[in-house]
Amino acid sequence: MLVHPARVRPLAEKPRRAGPVVYWMSRDQRAEDNWALLAAADLARETGAPLHVAFALAPGYPGASLRHYDFMLRGLAETEAALRARGVPFHLLLGDPAAVAPEFLRAIAAGACVTDFDPMRVKTLWKRAVAEAFAGPLLEVDAHNVVPCVVASPRREYAAATFRPKIHKRLQEFLEPFPELPAFPDVALVATPPVDWGAARASLSVDAFPGPVPDIVPGPAAARAALDAFTAERLPGYAARRNDPNAGAVSGLSPYFHFGQLAPQRAALEVLAARAGHVADADAYLEELLVRRELSDNYCHYTPNYDRYDALPDWARKTLDAHAGDEREHRYTPAQFEAAASHEALWNAAQRELVATGRIHGYMRMYWAKKILEWSPSPRQALDTALSLNDRYALDGRDPNGVVGVLWSVGGLHDRPWATRPVYGQIRYMNERGCRRKFDANAYIARHS
Ligand SMILES: Cc1cc2nc3c(=O)[nH]c(=O)nc-3n(C[C@H](O)[C@H](O)[C@H](O)COP(=O)(O)OP(=O)(O)OC[C@H]3O[C@@H](n4cnc5c(N)ncnc54)[C@H](O)[C@@H]3O)c2cc1C
Incomplete structure (x- = not known):
C-alpha cells in the first residue's frame, strides 16, 4: 500500500465496479509527490485495472483571469507529459466539472474515482455533484496538507496556538518520504490522443486582463528548481530577513503550492534535510508552511460561510x-x-x-x-x-x-x-x-x- 489510509475519505460509499480507476485531478496538478494519484494507482494495481487521470477545465472560475489560467495550463501540459511517460493517459475535459466529470466516468465505464481534497466552496459543490451522479465510489485524498485536514482536527481551531500542538503530534506519522509512481503498461495510452492545448485555451471565457506574469515560470519543474534554489541560497537567513520586502529572502513558492505544481510536503522534506546548521531558519519556515498554511485549510473546511x-x-x-x-x-x-x-x-x-x-x-x-x-x-x-x-x-x-x-x-x-x-x-x-x-x-x- 502506497498511501496512509487516514489520507483517504469516501465521499460516496458505493461498491467498486469492474473498470478503470480514474484520478479526477483538481487541486494537486502534478505527477510527482501526489498522494491522491498514488492512492488511485494503489486501487488500479489491486485488480490490474488501467489508471487514467482526468482534469475538468471549467471555462471560468470566480476571480480568475488569463493570468491564472495561463499559469495553470502551462503546468498541466507538463503534468500530461510526465504522466504519459509513466504509461498513464491524461484527459482534459472541457466544461463545467460537475457535468463533464460524471460524463467522462460514465463514458469510460470507470470502476472507481479518486479526487484530491480542497475546502473551497466551488470545489465542494463540484464534488457533491460528481458523488451523486457517478455509479461507483468517489474517494477523496488529502494531497495538499502534510497532516490531512480532517485528521489534524475535527473542528474549527481558534488560533495557531491551539492548532500547532495538533499538527506537531501527528507530523512524524505523516511527514514520510514519497514513493515513486509505479509505471503502468501503456495500452491505455494508445487510445488517448494527446491534449489539444490550443482548443483548451479557445474554450475559456475569462478576462484577458490581468494577463500572464512574465517573471515566473509555471510548472512542476520550475517549482522544484525554485525550491532547490531557496533551500540552497535563501533558507540561511530566512528567520531574520523574511519580513523585509527588499531582501528577496522568502521562498516565492505560494503560486506553485496553490496550483498543486509542488507538494508542500516536498518543501517540508527538503527544508528539514537542510536544517542542520540553520535550525531557527528551518523552524521559522516550517511554522509558516505547516502550521499557518494548514490552519487556513482547517478554517475553510469547517466554516461554510468562510469568506463572509x-x-x-x-x-x-x-x-x-x-x-x-x-x-x-x-x-x-x-x-x-x-x-x-x-x-x-x-x-x-x-x-x-x-x-x-x-x-x-x-x-x-x-x-x-x-x-x-x-x-x-x-x-x-x-x-x-x-x-x-x-x-x-x-x-x-x-x-x-x-x-x-x-x-x-x-x-x-x-x-x-x-x-x-x-x-x-x-x-x-x-x-x-x-x-x-x-x-x-x-x-x-x-x-x-
Ligand atoms: C492579506 C493577505 C492575503 C494573503 N493572500 C494569500 C493568498 O492568496 N495565497 C497564499 O498562498 N497566501 C496568502 N497570504 C499568506 C502569505 O502572505 C503568503 O502565503 C506568502 O506571502 C507567500 O509567499 P512565499 O511563498 O514567498 O512565503 P514564505 O515566507 O516563503 O512561506 C512559505 C509558505 O508558507 C505559507 N505561508 C506563509 N505565510 C503564511 C500565512 N501568513 N498564512 C498561511 N500560510 C502562509 C505559504 O504556503 C508559503 O508559500 C496572504 C496573507 C495576507 C496577510
Whole structure:
C-alpha cells in the first residue's frame, strides 16, 4: 500500500465496479509527490485495472483571469507529459466539472474515482455533484496538507496556538518520504490522443486582463528548481530577513503550492534535510508552511460561510461594528484602491506590485489589507475589496490562505483583541512608521513606482 489510509475519505460509499480507476485531478496538478494519484494507482494495481487521470477545465472560475489560467495550463501540459511517460493517459475535459466529470466516468465505464481534497466552496459543490451522479465510489485524498485536514482536527481551531500542538503530534506519522509512481503498461495510452492545448485555451471565457506574469515560470519543474534554489541560497537567513520586502529572502513558492505544481510536503522534506546548521531558519519556515498554511485549510473546511463578515470571531465583529461609524481621514472606493490611487506612496507601491507581478511580499500584504480596512467606508466593504483584489491579481489567490490572510488582517481571525483605536476597534493596527522602522520603504516604493 502506497498511501496512509487516514489520507483517504469516501465521499460516496458505493461498491467498486469492474473498470478503470480514474484520478479526477483538481487541486494537486502534478505527477510527482501526489498522494491522491498514488492512492488511485494503489486501487488500479489491486485488480490490474488501467489508471487514467482526468482534469475538468471549467471555462471560468470566480476571480480568475488569463493570468491564472495561463499559469495553470502551462503546468498541466507538463503534468500530461510526465504522466504519459509513466504509461498513464491524461484527459482534459472541457466544461463545467460537475457535468463533464460524471460524463467522462460514465463514458469510460470507470470502476472507481479518486479526487484530491480542497475546502473551497466551488470545489465542494463540484464534488457533491460528481458523488451523486457517478455509479461507483468517489474517494477523496488529502494531497495538499502534510497532516490531512480532517485528521489534524475535527473542528474549527481558534488560533495557531491551539492548532500547532495538533499538527506537531501527528507530523512524524505523516511527514514520510514519497514513493515513486509505479509505471503502468501503456495500452491505455494508445487510445488517448494527446491534449489539444490550443482548443483548451479557445474554450475559456475569462478576462484577458490581468494577463500572464512574465517573471515566473509555471510548472512542476520550475517549482522544484525554485525550491532547490531557496533551500540552497535563501533558507540561511530566512528567520531574520523574511519580513523585509527588499531582501528577496522568502521562498516565492505560494503560486506553485496553490496550483498543486509542488507538494508542500516536498518543501517540508527538503527544508528539514537542510536544517542542520540553520535550525531557527528551518523552524521559522516550517511554522509558516505547516502550521499557518494548514490552519487556513482547517478554517475553510469547517466554516461554510468562510469568506463572509458573519464568519469573523464574535469579539472582532462586535468591535468592528462599534467603530463602523467612526470618522475616516481618507476614504476610497474599490476602483480607487484597484487603481493604486490612495494618498500614500507606500500603499500604492504594494498595490502596483500586486497588479504587475501577481505577488505582494507577505509583510506588505498585511499592511495592504489593514489600510483597506482603515480607508474603506465600512469593515464589510473592506473585506470584500481586499478579497476581490487579492483573488483577481494574486497568482496564489482564490486559496484558503488568501481568505484567512484577509480575514486575519481585516477581521482579527486567529488573532486576539488589541488596544482600542478609531476605525480598527480592537483589531491589530499597523502604520507606515512601523514599516519604515523595519525596512527601507523608499527603496520598496522606488521598485514599484
Ligand atoms: C492579506 C493577505 C492575503 C494573503 N493572500 C494569500 C493568498 O492568496 N495565497 C497564499 O498562498 N497566501 C496568502 N497570504 C499568506 C502569505 O502572505 C503568503 O502565503 C506568502 O506571502 C507567500 O509567499 P512565499 O511563498 O514567498 O512565503 P514564505 O515566507 O516563503 O512561506 C512559505 C509558505 O508558507 C505559507 N505561508 C506563509 N505565510 C503564511 C500565512 N501568513 N498564512 C498561511 N500560510 C502562509 C505559504 O504556503 C508559503 O508559500 C496572504 C496573507 C495576507 C496577510
